[in-house]
Amino acid sequence: MRKQLLLLWLFALTVQVAFAQDAPKPMSWKDVATWKSMPSGGFKLSPDGQWLAYVLTGIEADGELILQKTADPASKKSFPIGNASFASFEFSDNSQLIAFKEYPKFAEKQANEKAKGKPLKEKLHLIKLGSEDKKTFEGVSGFSFNNEAASHLIINLPKEGNGDAKGSDLLIYHLATGKSQNLGNVREHAANKAGTHLAYSVDAANSQGNGLYLLTMASNSIQVLDSDEAGYQSINWTEKGEAFAALKMKKDKKYKQDKGAVLGVKNLSNPQVTLYEPAKDSTGFDQKYTISPNRRPMWSEDLTRLFYGIHPLVLAEKESPKKATNTDSLKLAESENLAKIMADTTIKSIADLQKAIGKLNSSKSDDKKANDAKKPEMTIWHWNDDRLQSRQQVMENMDKTYSFWAMYDVTGKKHFALQDSSMRDLSLLPYQQFALGSDQQAYELDINLNGQTYRDYFIVDLKTGAKTPLFEKFYQPSFASMPRPSTDGKKLLYGKDGHFYVYDITAKTHTNLTEKLPVSMVDVEDDHNVIKPLYNPLGWSSDSRYVLVRDGWDIWQIPMSAKETPLNLTQNGKKEKIRYQYRISLDSDEKGIDLTKTVYLRTYGENTKKSGFATLSPAKSGLTAGAKTLLWEDANIQGLTKAKKAAVYTFTKEKFNQPTQVYLTDATLANAKQVTENAPDAGKFAWSIGVKLIDNVTAKGDSLQAALFLPAGYVEGQKYPTVVYYYEKLSQTLHNWSNPGYSGTGWSPSLYTSNGYAVLIPDIVYKMDDPGMSAVWAVLPAVDAAIKTGVIDENKMGLHGHSWGGYQTSFLITQTTRFKAAAAGAPLTNMISMYDLIYWNSGGGNMSIFEASQGRFFGGPWENWEAYERNSPIYHVKNVQTPLLMLHNDKDGAVDFTQGVEYYNALRRLKKPVIMVQYLGENHGLGKLENRKDYSVRMMEFFDHHLKGLPAPEWMSKGVPRLKLGEHLEERAF
Missing domain, CATH: 3.40.50.1820 (Alpha/Beta hydrolase fold, catalytic domain)
Incomplete structure (x- = not known):
C-alpha cells in the first residue's frame, strides 16, 4: 500500500512538473532577444498566386524562410537565412523560381566582431519551385531577376580592391542553360520592364573602358553606346522600357564638380543615342552651370525631350604655389636694407644699429604672419535669416547638391532651363506637357517663426519653358490642400478656404467642387492652430473625369462635368460612425483610380474599433453608390494585396493578444484561410487574455x-x-x-x-x-x-x-x-x-x-x-x-x-x-x-x-x- 501511494505521488509530481514546464510563462526581457517573428514586408506571393514565402527573423536569433504552395500547407519547407535585420527574397515574374539571401549566423557575427575580422560573406540561393533543385552562389551583395522575362538572374558581387574604380563584378546567370557570364567593373545596371535589355555602365581602374553599354538578353550581344574617360551613372528606364537616359560626368580641375552631359537611348533594336553636352553649347546653355549628378535624367512620355538637373559650377580652390627662391631678388633686398641703415642718420651707436636691424626683421615677420593667418571658425546668426543657421547647417549638403530641372528638345536640339533660384521647386506633371512650380522663399522666415505655411505656385509650359503665376501666397493648413495633378496632367485639384477646387490648366479656369455638398470636407477634429484643414482626398480617376474626396466618414465622387451630380459613394459612414479611410491600390502600375473596376476600401469603426474591407462597384459612368462590406471584425484587419497575375488575395489580421497572420482568399475575401505561422514561439508565453x-x-x-x-x-x-x-x-x-x-x-x-x-x-x-x-x-x-x-x-x-x-x-x-x-x-x-x-x-x-x-x-x-x-x-x-x-x-x-x-x-x-x-x-x-x-x-x-x-x-x-x-x-x- 505504501509503495502504491509512493508511485501515485511520484506520478502526480511528474504530471505537475510536466504541466509546469508546458504552461505558458511570462515573457522576460532576455526572451525577447531570441523571439522570432515576421517583419514588415516579410511576406510575398508568387505572381501566379500559387506559391507563398515569408521570413521569420529575430534580434539575436537565426532566421528562416518558409516556402509553400498556397493550396497545399503540407508542402511547407523551411530554409535557414542566418541572422538578418532585413531579409531579401524574390519570386521570378514567371513564378518558376525564388531567390533569397542567406546571411552569416548570429554566433558567427559575434565571433567575427570580437576577432575584428573582415566582413563576412553572404550567400544567394536559387530554388526551382516544385522541385529539389537548388543552386547556391557564394559571396554576393545583391541580386534581381530581369523583370518580366525572368530569363536571367543578375547578381552583384562585392567590390574588392580595384583602386579608385567604382565598378565591381556583375554575374549574369542564364536560367535556361545554367551558364554564368561575368561583366567586370560594372558601376550601375538596370533591366527594362520587359527584361529584354540590360543597360549598364563600366567604371574601371584608370577609366579604361569606361562607358555605357547595352546587353540584349536573348542574343547575349553587347553594344557600346558611349565610351570615354568619364563616369556614367543614373541609368533611368522609361516606365514602358523602350528607352532610357543616363548621365556622363567628366572631371574638370578648374571646378569642384564634374561637368555633366546627358545621354538618351531609344530604338533598342538599333540603338539611337542622343548625347547633349552643355560644354559645347555656348549659346544655348549658361556656361556658369553644368548638368548635375544629383537628379536622375528622364525621357518625356513621347520620347521627344530629355529632362535633367543643372546646378552652378563652383571654382576649385587654388593652392598657393610655392615660389622658387630668387637669389638675385634676395641680394637686392639685402642691399636695399643695408642702404636704408647706412642712410639713417639717427644711428649713433651699436645699440641704435641693433634696434634698426630688429625693426627690419619685425616688419618681415609681420608680413609673413599676415599671409599665414588662419581664418576663424564661427557662425553669424542674423535676425533676418530666413532659416536659422542651425537649419542651414543641417541642410548644407542638400543645398550644395540642389539642382534645377532643365529640358533638351531632341528634335530642335535646344536646351531650356525650367527653373532657377526664384522658383526652388518644380514637379513635372503626367505626360510632361506642364510642370507645377512653387516657391516659399518670400514667406520662409515667417513660416519658421509661426508655422503657418504659404507658397507661391506657377505653371510651366514644358514646350516653351514659359512660367505663368498660378497662386500668390497660397495658404496650406495641411498636406491635403497642396495642388495635385490629374492623371492626364491637364488639371490640378487643390484645397482653399475649406473647399476643394479644380484648376483647368489649358482653359485657365477655377471650379469649386464642394461648395454645394451637404457636408464639409474640413477636418474639424484637427485641434492644431491652423485654419480649415481638409481631409486628404483619395485622388483622381484614371480617366481624369472624377475626383474622390472624404468628409472624414464617407467618400464622395465629384465629376468634372457640370452635367453630372456629386455622389456619396459610401452613404452610411457618418450615420454609423464608420470611417472609409482609404482606397487600396492592388495594381502597382495603375495610373489614377480605375472606376471601371471594383474599388476596395479599408474601413474602421470609430466607436467600435472594428475594421475590415468594403467595395464599391463600377457603373456605366463612375461608381455606384453604396458600399458592400466584405470583412468587418473585432480585429485589426489591413494589408490587402493581390497576386500580380492572378485573382489571389491576401490580408493581415491581428489582435492585441494574437500575432499578425496572413490570410489567403479570393476577390470576395470570403472563406479566408490562415497561411502563416508568425511568432511560432507565442504559445510558450503568457499573453493578455483580452x-x-x-x-x-x-x-x-x-x-x-x-x-x-x-x-x-x-x-x-x-x-x-x-x-x-x-x-x-x-x-x-x-x-x-x-x-x-x-x-x-x-x-x-x-x-x-x-x-x-x-x-x-x-x-x-x-x-x-x-x-x-x-x-x-x-x-x-x-x-x-x-x-x-x-x-x-x-x-x-x-x-x-x-x-x-x-x-x-x-x-x-x-x-x-x-x-x-x-x-x-x-x-x-x-x-x-x-x-x-x-x-x-x-x-x-x-x-x-x-x-x-x-x-x-x-x-x-x-x-x-x-x-x-x-x-x-x-x-x-x-x-x-x-x-x-x-x-x-x-x-x-x-x-x-x-x-x-x-x-x-x-x-x-x-x-x-x-x-x-x-x-x-x-x-x-x-x-x-x-x-x-x-x-x-x-x-x-x-x-x-x-x-x-x-x-x-x-x-x-x-x-x-x-x-x-x-x-x-x-x-x-x-
Missing part, C-alpha cells in the same frame, strides 16, 4: 475612449497594477498586436501584460493654450472610468509616455498624486524655455511647433505668458510627490537635453524622488541595442518596485557612483 473599450467624457465634455488591455492570467474581480500610457489619440490601437521588442523608448505593452500588468491607453484631445491641462482633463476621467471595470488597482497605478507623452507625464504628476510611479522619456518640462530652443534633428526652431503644430499655443510666451507658465511642469514642481524615472539623452535632437536637466535639478533641489538616466551619444530615442535592452529592464524594475512591491535594485535605491558604473553595467549586460 481587451476592454472604455467610453469616457473629459472634464471639458468631450466624448473619448480608452483601450484597456487585461493582464495575462486575469481573474475577474481581482485588481491589477496598471501602467497608463498615452500619446494624443491611441484608442485605435485596441486590436493592434504589439510585437515584443526592445523599443527606443523602453516601452513594450505586450511585455507588461505578459508580466501581470494591466495597460490603459486613453485618448487625449487638446484645447488651445492648454496642452498640459488637456491631458489632466482627459486622462483622469478615463482612469476613473477604467477603475469602474474592477480591473485596475487604483493604489498601484503608474504613468509612462515618451516625448510629447513624456511631457504629459511630467505635467500630470504636478497636478495629481494618484499615481505611485511615473516614467517620462525625453520630456518637455519648461514650455517657455523650450519655445526658444532648437529642434536639432532638423535645425529648425521650436516656435513654429509651439504655435501651429503639437504645442497648440496662440503666439509666443511674451504675448501669452500665463498659458505657457500654466502648462509648464517646471513651474509646478513643488507639487510633485510621485517617484519619477526620467530618460533623457545628451544628444537628443528633438527635445533639448537641458529640458531634462532643468526638471531633474528642480526636483532634486526639493528632494523629490527622481532618477534620470542618460545614454551617451543617443538621440531622442535609444538606437544602440545594448542601450535599448538596458533601459527596457530598468523601467520595468522601476514599476515592479513601486507598483508590485518588489525590492528596489541598488541602482534605484542608492544610485551608482561614477567609479563603479563600469562594473555595474558589465554585471547587467545580457
